[in-house]
Amino acid sequence: MTNKIIQKWREGAGKVYLPEELDEREPLVREILELKKQKNAIILGHNYMTPDVYHGISDVVGDSLELARRSKESNADIILFNGVHFMAETAKILNPSRKVLIADLKAGCSLAESMTGEDVRQLRKKYPGVPIVSYINCTADVKTEVDIICTSANAVKIVESLASDTVLVVPDGYLAQNIQKQTKKKIIPWPGKCMVHELYTEFDVDVARKSFPQAKIIAHPECKETVTAKVDFTGSTSQMGKYIRESGADQVLLMTECSMGDNLRAEFPKVNFISSCQTCPHMKKITLEKVRDALRDEKYEILLSDDTIKRARASLDRMLAVV
Numbered sequence: 001m002t003n004k005i006i007q008k009w010r011e012g013a014g015k016v017y018l019p020e021e022l023d024e025r026e027p028l029v030r031e032i033l034e035l036k037k038q039k040n041a042i043i044l045g046h047n048y049m050t051p052d053v054y055h056g057i058s059d060v061v062g063d064s065l066e067l068a069r070r071s072k073e074s075n076a077d078i079i080l081f082n083g084v085h086f087m088a089e090t091a092k093i094l095n096p097s098r099k100v101l102i103a104d105l106k107a108g109c110s111l112a113e114s115m116t117g118e119d120v121r122q123l124r125k126k127y128p129g130v131p132i133v134s135y136i137n138c139t140a141d142v143k144t145e146v147d148i149i150c151t152s153a154n155a156v157k158i159v160e161s162l163a164s165d166t167v168l169v170v171p172d173g174y175l176a177q178n179i180q181k182q183t184k185k186k187i188i189p190w191p192g193k194c195m196v197h198e199l200y201t202e203f204d205v206d207v208a209r210k211s212f213p214q215a216k217i218i219a220h221p222e223c224k225e226t227v228t229a230k231v232d233f234t235g236s237t238s239q240m241g242k243y244i245r246e247s248g249a250d251q252v253l254l255m256t257e258c259s260m261g262d263n264l265r266a267e268f269p270k271v272n273f274i275s276s277c278q279t280c281p282h283m284k285k286i287t288l289e290k291v292r293d294a295l296r297d298e299k300y301e302i303l304l305s306d307d308t309i310k311r312a313r314a315s316l317d318r319m320l321a322v323v
Contacts, residue, residue, distance in 0.1 A: 002033055009056020012266040016051045025052050028288045032057050035295040042076035043291070044068075044091065046083035047237045048257040048283040053082055053291060055266065063237045065136055065151050068094050080294055082286050085302075086112040089140040092302040093312045100302040103290035107282045111137050111222070114192030115171035120145035123168055127188065132168040133158055134315070135175055137194075140304055142171070143312035149319040152221045153236040156182045161322045174198065177225040178234065196278045197222035200255045204276065205230040208253050212274055216247060219255040227255065244268055257283065 009029055010022050017025075029052075036043060036057070044067040045058030054061060060070045064087040071079050071091050079100045081088040086109055088102040120132060120142055134146040135155070143149060150158040150169075156179055159167050166186040169176040174197065176189030200223045208217055209230075217231040218240050228234040233243045237260060244252055244264065251272045254261045258277035265273055294300065304312075 002030065005033060005056050006030065009052075012055030012263070013051040015265040015269075016262045025288060028292060029057055032288065032292050032295060035292065039078050039295055039298070040076055041078035041080055041295060042071060042074045043080045044071060044082060046081075046087060046283065047263060048259045048280055049082050049263075049286060050259055050284065051262050051266070052288055053286055054259070054263050057288075057291065058082065061263075063151070063153075064090060066238060067091070071095055078295075078298065080291065081302075082291060083107070084109045084112070084280075084282050086137060086139050088302045089304065089312075090136065090143075090316075092304055093140060093143070093309050093316065096304075096306075096309045099298065101294050101298065102300055102302060103287075103294040104285040105300045107285040109137060109282055110195035111135075111172055111192050112139050112142075115139075115142055115190060117141040117145045119190075120170070123170070123190075127166075127168060129164075130166050130168050130188070131162045131164050132170060133162070134170050135172045138171055140308050140312045143315050144308055145311075146170070146315050147318065148322075149315045151236060151319075153239055154319070154323045155179050155221070158319060158322055159183055159185060159187070172222055174224050175221050178221040178228055181225065181229075194222045196257050196280045197255075198224070199278050200224070200227050200276070202226040202230060204255065208274075208276065212251060212253060215251040215253045215274055216244075216249040217253045217255065218243065223255060231255065240264075241267065244271060259283070 042059045045054045045061040068091045079091050081091050084107045092100040132146040133150050136149050136151050168188045170190035171192030173189040173191045176187050180187040197220050218233045219228050219231040221234050253274040258279045261273045
């Protein structure tokens with residue numbers, strides 16, 4: 001079984017790395033697979049992980065909510081979340097009795113760190129009675145204070161499910177802009193931004209159109225509204241893969257985190273992916289060496305109070321009841 005996993009890892013990561021680079025990494029991958037078995041651990045790999053981390057050692061790959069939900073289905077004693085801190089917190093909220101680890105405590109998120117629970121409490125005073133929807137890319141502290149969570153895939157549905165004609169959407173201001181285009185409700189945004197997606201501009205789309213007229217251009221809804229207005233498709237990381245599959249596109253340009261394209265190359269070998277690469281330095285803190293160390297030493301554990309878990313879980317459960 002291990003050899004089959006190694007073969008899968010080499011095939012996937014081999015779309016990006018040279019054979020000698022794979023040879024150098026293979027002993028470490030084998031060590032991780034053995035530790036995973038010894039510890040009865042499940043490894044979750046976010047779409048923005050580098051290919052050497054994403055392929056082979058990850059039991060489940062996908063976006064943050066899908067990974068957290070899938071972790072509940074396993075009988076693992078340990079959950080190692082290869083992503084950023086708020087994602088590991090979400091896994092802990094959904095799996096309070098299990099040990100949840102992250103390989104680097106400094107793997108943060110500019111968007112999640114743009115807002116605190118106190119900020120939410122101040123918004124309630126400023127806009128009494130207005131429901132607050134938070135994008136799942138937020139801290140556990142924020143999740144405890146908002147009314148309901150959304151993802152980039154279900155944000156419009158969540159907003160439309162609320163009785164109020166006015167809705168606060170936090171913390172991503174650009175996601176709020178993109179929701180506003182699709183609803184008659186008044187959306188009040190919070191000015192948070194993803195440091196990766198905010199770099200894409202309308203000019204980038206125009207240059208791409210001229211340079212690659214046959215390419216389908218895909219953007220994430222964390223990009224500016226002026227960007228998403230000009231591309232062929234806007235969607236979450238999971239929706240991007242679905243669009244590529246269903247559109248039959250031969251050439252794709254992704255306006256999202258760099259490793260998303262690297263990892264999709266393995267899934268769609270016949271598609272020509274054109275790089276428009278912006279890299280998340282926080283995601284790139286997760287390396288094979290740190291994954292090995294986290295499993296071996298069972299560090300770094302995500303610890304949340306019972307009250308935080310209970311209150312944050314309530315906002316997640318309200319979303320799951322809608323979708």
